[in-house]
Amino acid sequence: MTINAPLPDADVIIIGCGPAGMTAAVELAEAGRSVIVLDMQPTPGGQIFRNLEANLCDTSLAGQSLLAALGPAYRAGADLIQRFKACSSIDYRPQTTVWEVRPDGTVGWLQGMNAGYVRGRQVLLAHGAMERPVPFPGWTLPGVMTAGAVQTLLKAGHLKPRGNIVLAGTGPLLLLLANQLHQLGVKPALVGRTDRLSDNVRAARHLRPDGLIPLVKGLGWLGRLKLAGVKSVTGLENLAAHGAQSVESVSFTVGGKRRTLPCDLLIVHDGIVPAIDIPNAAGLRLQWDGPNASWRPATTPDGLGASTLPPEMSAEPCVLRITGDARKIGGADAAMAHGRVAAQAILAALDHGAGPSAEALRAVGKALSVRPFLDAAFPPGLAQALPDDDTIVCRCEELTAGDLRAKIRSGFRNMDALRGETRCGMGPCQGRSCMVTAARLLQDETRAADCPPTFRGRPPIRPIPLGAVAALSGLDPRATIRLTLEDKPENASEDTVDAPAE
Amino acid sequence: MNDPATCFSLSTASASEAAGHSPSPQPGSKMFSALAPITDAVTLFLDGQPITASAGDTVAVCLLRAGVSYNRLMPVSGAPRLPYCMIGHCFECLVEIDGIGNRQACLTPVRDGMKVRRQAGAPPALEPSAP
Ligand code: FES
Numbered sequence: 001m002t003i004n005a006p007l008p009d010a011d012v013i014i015i016g017c018g019p020a021g022m023t024a025a026v027e028l029a030e031a032g033r034s035v036i037v038l039d040m041q042p043t044p045g046g047q048i049f050r051n052l053e054a055n056l057c058d059t060s061l062a063g064q065s066l067l068a069a070l071g072p073a074y075r076a077g078a079d080l081i082q083r084f085k086a087c088s089s090i091d092y093r094p095q096t097t098v099w100e101v102r103p104d105g106t107v108g109w110l111q112g113m114n115a116g117y118v119r120g121r122q123v124l125l126a127h128g129a130m131e132r133p134v135p136f137p138g139w140t141l142p143g144v145m146t147a148g149a150v151q152t153l154l155k156a157g158h159l160k161p162r163g164n165i166v167l168a169g170t171g172p173l174l175l176l177l178a179n180q181l182h183q184l185g186v187k188p189a190l191v192g193r194t195d196r197l198s199d200n201v202r203a204a205r206h207l208r209p210d211g212l213i214p215l216v217k218g219l220g221w222l223g224r225l226k227l228a229g230v231k232s233v234t235g236l237e238n239l240a241a242h243g244a245q246s247v248e249s250v251s252f253t254v255g256g257k258r259r260t261l262p263c264d265l266l267i268v269h270d271g272i273v274p275a276i277d278i279p280n281a282a283g284l285r286l287q288w289d290g291p292n293a294s295w296r297p298a299t300t301p302d303g304l305g306a307s308t309l310p311p312e313m314s315a316e317p318c319v320l321r322i323t324g325d326a327r328k329i330g331g332a333d334a335a336m337a338h339g340r341v342a343a344q345a346i347l348a349a350l351d352h353g354a355g356p357s358a359e360a361l362r363a364v365g366k367a368l369s370v371r372p373f374l375d376a377a378f379p380p381g382l383a384q385a386l387p388d389d390d391t392i393v394c395r396c397e398e399l400t401a402g403d404l405r406a407k408i409r410s411g412f413r414n415m416d417a418l419r420g421e422t423r424c425g426m427g428p429c430q431g432r433s434c435m436v437t438a439a440r441l442l443q444d445e446t447r448a449a450d451c452p453p454t455f456r457g458r459p460p461i462r463p464i465p466l467g468a469v470a471a472l473s474g475l476d477p478r479a480t481i482r483l484t485l486e487d488k489p490e491n492a493s494e495d496t497v498d499a500p501a502e
Numbered sequence: 503m504n505d506p507a508t509c510f511s512l513s514t515a516s517a518s519e520a521a522g523h524s525p526s527p528q529p530g531s532k533m534f535s536a537l538a539p540i541t542d543a544v545t546l547f548l549d550g551q552p553i554t555a556s557a558g559d560t561v562a563v564c565l566l567r568a569g570v571s572y573n574r575l576m577p578v579s580g581a582p583r584l585p586y587c588m589i590g591h592c593f594e595c596l597v598e599i600d601g602i603g604n605r606q607a608c609l610t611p612v613r614d615g616m617k618v619r620r621q622a623g624a625p626p627a628l629e630p631s632a633p
């Protein structure tokens with residue numbers, strides 16, 4: 001008896017419902033393809049357009065001033081969200097986490113207490129970015145948060161920070177947030193930038209005409225903060241947060257002088273990097289992006305990923321594509337442009353069509369053309385120097401850089417050995433916050449030329465309750481055939497056993 | 503201060519008592535203020551105390567609005583933690599929700615009658631046995 005492989009549940013499964021995922025979903029649905037969109041959040045928009053629909057409907061004074069503060073770049077998502085919601089054929093599944101993705105197009109999902117597998121003939125990873133993890137003394141204290149977290153609290157929690165607020169780090173998001181806070185009547189005590197004027201000047205040679213708009217925007221933010229009398233420094237180094245049960249003060253060095261400020265909330269940001277949890281666990285090839293000190297998936301221009309396995313070892317061809325910030329940091333416009341390219345490439349793979357149009361590819365190039373300038377103007381700052389021995393690297397397991405260095409010196413010289421020995425990367429976040437620092441420490445200690453590979457990712461990459469595992473839907477019927485155990489001598493008396501049936 | 507390992511393993515009932523904080527959430531937050539009053543109020547229970555939130559808020563927003571000083575104490579050292587990334591990456595926001603531990607508060611919307619407990623260090627099964 002032969003049991004066939006399960007039929008696909010959809011032509012395309014898209015993971016993530018931000019600008020890239022929504023654009024691709026609309027494009028594919030309009031071409032008549034069946035699409036399932038899985039997303040962790042309750043409403044479409046991703047982090048950039050988080051809670052936009054609800055905020056647009058809020059006609060109260062507070063709601064209007066929030067919208068004004070969040071600015072036109074936030075409202076710009078309204079049209080896309082509307083088009084996405086108007087496509088009734090899209091099977092949109094909010095509040096759904098993904099805990100496994102396989103190169104053959106199988107996706108493990110969890111929604112509430114239900115879990116299962118769905119299969120797509122093609123899968124598009126549009127799960128976005130994360131803020132670069134930045135270990136510094138005190139970064140685990142309550143009262144230290146990322147800039148993205150504070151923005152999420154504004155957009156989806158309608159909370160604004162108060163008290164002594166210090167923003168530290170680099171990148172457009174830090175300045176944007178400082179401006180948004182100022183518009184909401186919150187005056188930060190300090191905006192401390194790690195970038196220096198020299199970075200900004202050197203970056204100027206990367207300027208392309210398309211980069212002028214973001215540049216003018218950025219200068220506008222700086223000018224407004226200055227007018228508002230917000231104190232600002234550049235070239236900040238050696239940031240530390242101090243306090244017993246929460247942050248009470250921060251200290252840092254500027255121009256060789258150590259300074260200390262009282263602080264209730266320290267907002268940090270060191271740029272954003274592609275979230276690699278899903279591609280890594282799916283066995284996709286990652287590459288180290290030196291200037292950005294981060295990994296990114298290796299893809300073709302239209303987003304096709306590559307398995308780490310040699311072709312003769314992978315049973316089926318890889319059907320995973322990666323788009324948006326999950327592929328390459330570029331912001332919302334670049335994500336939408338690439339979402340379109342990826343959708344056109346998927347249509348071609350399904351129908352043997354023509355593939356991405358020259359115009360769609362050009363739009364990606366145009367949207368990304370400002371990146372070299374931004375990368376040079378805002379190089380990684382807080383995360384640039386490796387942490388001191390006393391600084392916690394693995395937040396979940398409370399392991400310091402010194403703990404890891406000692407183990408590396410005693411012979412644990414690859415990532416998985418280091419993880420097995422120390423538990424670094426085995427906490428609830430599964431290395432999302434510590435993996436990159438552990439890898440850089442390993443590179444530094446072993447004087448390796450390149451940054452080492454990641455921890456090997458294994459499903460489930462997000463927690464899934466046992467009860468949900470027990471009732472998994474969508475299992476492959478081939479996994480339920482009777483397995484023979486003849487090759488195991490201890491089972492000689494018993495020649496078959498039932499594998500778990502669905 | 504006591505050795506955190508013994509100090510925090512004493513109580514499974516209330517994280518707040520173990521940490522020597524007042525068991526009820528403090529009124530208002532020193533870190534955040536609300537842009538608008540609560541709308542569409544739902545009531546949930548935080549360590550047994552009723553607390554209101556706007557429908558559509560996540561549990562993490564509700565905790566920060568209330569001004570709790572932590573949502574969990576670390577299983578290793580007992581140090582307090584609050585949400586850090588708010589988008590599901592860092593897993594610092596873990597709380598017990600309706601009897602199930604280690605749920606991400608920043609990904610879980612509030613629901614009327616929901617029972618949220620802050621987590622006090624390691625779960626009982628992992629506690630070191632008493633001397
Ligand atoms: S920070 Fe290391 S496992 Fe979470």
Ligand code: FES
Pocket residue numbers: 562584585586587588589590591592593594595596606607608609
């Ligand atoms: S606050 Fe980071 S996962 Fe919830």
